[in-house]
Amino acid sequence: MLVYVNVLELSTYLLEDFVSMDEYVLELRNISKTFPGVVALKNVSMNVKKGEVHALLGENGAGKSTLIKILSGYHQPDKGGEILINGKPVTFKEPRDAIKSAIVTIYQELTLCPDMTVAENIVLDKQNEFKGFLLRQSDYQVIADRVLSALGQHEIDPNKSVRSLSIAQQQVVEIAKAVTSKAQIVLMDEPTSSISQSDTNKLMDIIRNLKANGVSVIYISHRLHEINGIADRITVLRDGELVGTVNNADVTEQDLIQMMVGRELTNVYPKRDVQIGDTVLKVENLTSGELVKDISFEVHKGEILGIGGLVGSRRTEMLEALFGLRPVTEGKIYLNDEEIHPKNPRQAIKHRIAFVTEDRKKTGLVACLPVFENINMLNAQRPSFAGYLNWAQLKEIAQKHRKTLDIRVSKIEQIMGSLSGGNQQKVALAKWLDFSPQVIIFDEPTRGIDIGAKTEIYQIMGELAARGTAILMVSSELPELISVADRILVMQEGHMKGIVEKEKMTQEYVMSLATQKSQNPAENSPMKGLMNDAR
Amino acid sequence: MHANVETAPKSRTTFMKLLIRYRTLVILIVLMTVFSLLRPVFIDPKNLLAILKNMSYVLVVGLGMTFIITLGGLDLSVGSIAAVVGVTFAMLVRGGTMAPIPALLIVLVLSMLLGFFNGFVSVKGKIEPFLVTLATMNIYRGLALTLTKGKPVPIVIPHFADIFGNGRLFGVIPTPVIISLVIFAISWFVYTQTKFGFFVRSIGGNQEASRVAGIEISKVKLAAYTMSGVYAFISGLILAALMNSGLPDAGRDLALDAISGVILGGTALLGGVGTMWGTLGGCLIIASLNNGMSLLGAQYHVQILVKGLVIIFAVLMDNAFKSRQR
Numbered sequence: 053m054l055v056y057v058n059v060l061e062l063s064t065y066l067l068e069d070f071v072s073m074d075e076y077v078l079e080l081r082n083i084s085k086t087f088p089g090v091v092a093l094k095n096v097s098m099n100v101k102k103g104e105v106h107a108l109l110g111e112n113g114a115g116k117s118t119l120i121k122i123l124s125g126y127h128q129p130d131k132g133g134e135i136l137i138n139g140k141p142v143t144f145k146e147p148r149d150a151i152k153s154a155i156v157t158i159y160q161e162l163t164l165c166p167d168m169t170v171a172e173n174i175v176l177d178k179q180n181e182f183k184g185f186l187l188r189q190s191d192y193q194v195i196a197d198r199v200l201s202a203l204g205q206h207e208i209d210p211n212k213s214v215r216s217l218s219i220a221q222q223q224v225v226e227i228a229k230a231v232t233s234k235a236q237i238v239l240m241d242e243p244t245s246s247i248s249q250s251d252t253n254k255l256m257d258i259i260r261n262l263k264a265n266g267v268s269v270i271y272i273s274h275r276l277h278e279i280n281g282i283a284d285r286i287t288v289l290r291d292g293e294l295v296g297t298v299n300n301a302d303v304t305e306q307d308l309i310q311m312m313v314g315r316e317l318t319n320v321y322p323k324r325d326v327q328i329g330d331t332v333l334k335v336e337n338l339t340s341g342e343l344v345k346d347i348s349f350e351v352h353k354g355e356i357l358g359i360g361g362l363v364g365s366r367r368t369e370m371l372e373a374l375f376g377l378r379p380v381t382e383g384k385i386y387l388n389d390e391e392i393h394p395k396n397p398r399q400a401i402k403h404r405i406a407f408v409t410e411d412r413k414k415t416g417l418v419a420c421l422p423v424f425e426n427i428n429m430l431n432a433q434r435p436s437f438a439g440y441l442n443w444a445q446l447k448e449i450a451q452k453h454r455k456t457l458d459i460r461v462s463k464i465e466q467i468m469g470s471l472s473g474g475n476q477q478k479v480a481l482a483k484w485l486d487f488s489p490q491v492i493i494f495d496e497p498t499r500g501i502d503i504g505a506k507t508e509i510y511q512i513m514g515e516l517a518a519r520g521t522a523i524l525m526v527s528s529e530l531p532e533l534i535s536v537a538d539r540i541l542v543m544q545e546g547h548m549k550g551i552v553e554k555e556k557m558t559q560e561y562v563m564s565l566a567t568q569k570s571q572n573p574a575e576n577s578p579m580k581g582l583m584n585d586a587r
Numbered sequence: 588m589h590a591n592v593e594t595a596p597k598s599r600t601t602f603m604k605l606l607i608r609y610r611t612l613v614i615l616i617v618l619m620t621v622f623s624l625l626r627p628v629f630i631d632p633k634n635l636l637a638i639l640k641n642m643s644y645v646l647v648v649g650l651g652m653t654f655i656i657t658l659g660g661l662d663l664s665v666g667s668i669a670a671v672v673g674v675t676f677a678m679l680v681r682g683g684t685m686a687p688i689p690a691l692l693i694v695l696v697l698s699m700l701l702g703f704f705n706g707f708v709s710v711k712g713k714i715e716p717f718l719v720t721l722a723t724m725n726i727y728r729g730l731a732l733t734l735t736k737g738k739p740v741p742i743v744i745p746h747f748a749d750i751f752g753n754g755r756l757f758g759v760i761p762t763p764v765i766i767s768l769v770i771f772a773i774s775w776f777v778y779t780q781t782k783f784g785f786f787v788r789s790i791g792g793n794q795e796a797s798r799v800a801g802i803e804i805s806k807v808k809l810a811a812y813t814m815s816g817v818y819a820f821i822s823g824l825i826l827a828a829l830m831n832s833g834l835p836d837a838g839r840d841l842a843l844d845a846i847s848g849v850i851l852g853g854t855a856l857l858g859g860v861g862t863m864w865g866t867l868g869g870c871l872i873i874a875s876l877n878n879g880m881s882l883l884g885a886q887y888h889v890q891i892l893v894k895g896l897v898i899i900f901a902v903l904m905d906n907a908f909k910s911r912q913r
Binding site for chain 1: 797
């Protein structure tokens with residue numbers, strides 16, 4: 053019935069479909085979404101059948117999460133698009149409107165109240181189902197107990213506060229909250245991004261169960277094999293545009309990858325060949341309170357050390373300790389064989405360590421200031437006569453960076469917030485460069501920026517490495533980590549799980565290090581030897 | 588440094604946990620012990636009842652404030668609303684113009700409107716509640732002063748002072764104490780046992796999560812600010828009854844005293860966490876401080892100085908414990 057078209061020949065095609073229209077529980081017609089400076093979705097149309105598991109696939113920034121957030125009422129689409137539920141057009145102004153249409157969502161970011169109990173969180177979105185004004189703690193208990201045991205989570209106490217759980221357990225609570233709702237459509241945005249393999253398997257069982265009960269599931273994941281095992285159909289997005297919808301049975305993983313990345317696959321991560329030199333930064337048993345424990349590594353001149361791990365593995369916290377943003381309670385940091393004690397960022401900068409932070413809006417830039425002032429954030433602190441700033445000179449510096457980093461702005465006086473993610477990232481980096489840093493820390497350097505700009509960022513990183521800079525790069529995208537890094541340090545809940553050398557880098561291996569149970573890592577790991585080596 | 592954390596005996600950590608949990612109670616007990624040792628008359632039942640009586644109108648407002656602060660908000664205008672309540676009631680019943688009960692109802696509706704206005708401007712205008720209520724604090728006070736031309740209005744109806752102010756149940760317990768404890772019980776129930784309390788805590792804990800859970804955030808906030816008006820109404824009546832007149836100047840310190848009590852009780856200014864018991868304890872601390880220092884002969888200006896220091900101490904302790912918890 054369904055015709056499979058070779059994806060290599062056609063960039064966009066639609067599935068030919070003979071199912072009558074009213075069988076669709078959900079239809080999207082020409083949905084677009086524009087954020088200031090970024091077009092997140094362009095004319096996307098798709099449909100979902102009753103009782104179907106429909107996977108949404110695409111690289112970071114492809115628009116999957118935006119689509120999910122439109123369906124859940126979190127964002128409103130641009131005018132011109134249409135959403136139909138059971139054949140009837142709907143408008144969601146608020147998440148509660150979507151909930152009324154029996155659409156339930158597991159968001160990528162956790163949406164739990166940390167100081168409430170597990171049970172309270174699970175019933176938070178179901179209060180309309182309980183009559184009257186009073187809470188029914190015993191009912192909640194029953195609901196929570198039932199779902200948690202169905203999920204095989206006997207270690208999670210429903211009466212404990214969510215704050216006391218690990219990130220993985222919090223993710224499970226998030227799942228429990230969604231699957232106990234009365235839903236006709238469940239949206240899942242990377243529900244397995246921080247849970248273990250066995251928990252993932254239990255989730256898959258639950259999805260099959262939902263499907264058997266006629267519930268449709270829209271499922272986002274980076275992990276192709278996961279989608280392969282569960283999805284009926286797959287819709288692929290790329291750079292906010294629809295690539296196509298295919299039957300899972302008709303395609304191979306290779307086809308899907310091709311659809312996801314288009315033709316530029318080989319050009320995304322430009323190759324670079326850099327001589328790796330002496331040790332620049334050496335960290336021994338770095339510990340910061342209860343959060344970061346016992347991290348040891350070395351980074352050399354011209355080397356890019358990747359840092360991998362799941363959400364909540366406290367990679368950022370570890371880097372913050374290096375940069376003086378968190379106290380180092382134990383362990384030593386050596387820079388060119390000399391021990392240093394950065395107690396605050398100012399001291400770290402004096403040692404010529406730079407930190408391109410993860411959250412550009414919060415810690416990377418001042419969004420309301422113009423580009424040239426952002427670039428000169430550090431330069432302006434140089435000693436000067438009576439605090440006088442030579443803006444003509446500073447603007448010149450800004451122009452220089454604009455040229456070398458290819459920062460695309462109409463003029464350097466442009467306000468920062470109006471730039472696209474990629475250009476913002478370049479400015480966030482530019483401000484460090486006049487200090488010729490010896491170590492640059494990149495925390496998720498390509499988050500929220502489009503593929504073209506990503507490639508440019510990798511190129512810039514390559515050039516910095518070629519000039520002898522030691523680079524630390526945190527990334528949650530395994531392909532990026534594996535292609536860009538020379539070695540990868542894997543963390544889990546603040547502990548170091550090993551350092552993976554170039555020849556052993558595979559997504560599966562890094563993932564297994566990042567997710568294995570923390571109690572006894574060596575036991576269930578097939579990589580005993582390596583774990584010992586790394587320590 | 589690590590030796591302290593890692594090798595600390597189990598019993599010590601559970602002790603610390605208990606100390607964290609009941610820190611308000613601990614401060615209160617220490618304070619009361621010290622005052623009792625210095626001035627034995629402090630623990631005389633009569634004096635303790637006096638403390639409870641002087642605390643009553645602050646506690647009532649503090650209970651309403653617990654909802655507001657748990658939401659992540661603030662209401663600085665409650666003292667001014669209390670003053671409006673006192674003077675409008677006094678004016679309505681003056682010279683027998685109106686029977687007391689209808690007058691009370693009118694004033695109740697008025698105080699609800701004033702509270703609702705705070706919430707409405709803050710929610711619809713998307714303005715920080717701090718700014719809104721800073722403004723309405725002045726507006727409502729201005730209203731009370733304008734209505735009375737700045738002069739007190741005596742309340743001359745029978746029984747009013749007895750019921751809300753200086754009367755005693757069984758000739759022993761001052762009526763304001765009874766009123767405030769009844770309000771406490773109701774507040775505790777609403778806060779912990781009803782959907783409304785649940786939503787207040789969830790919105791304060793994570794507004795976005797509550798929004799995606801389909802909770803009507805605006806409605807909950809509007810309701811909470813309207814309720815804060817009702818709490819101010821009760822507090823205003825007690826104040827008016829104690830003075831036997833509507834004073835346009837009444838309740839100047841009310842909002843800040845109530846906020847201090849709530850904070851001392853461990854409710855987080857950022858929202859999400861709080862208890863009514865904590866607020867009761869916090870208000871008791873402030874009332875005991877006032878009373879104890881008066882007994883020691885300290886004057887008002889010394890009292891507020893110490894009160895400020897105690898608040899800083901309590902919040903510092905709060906933070907220290909929180910960072911230890913992580």
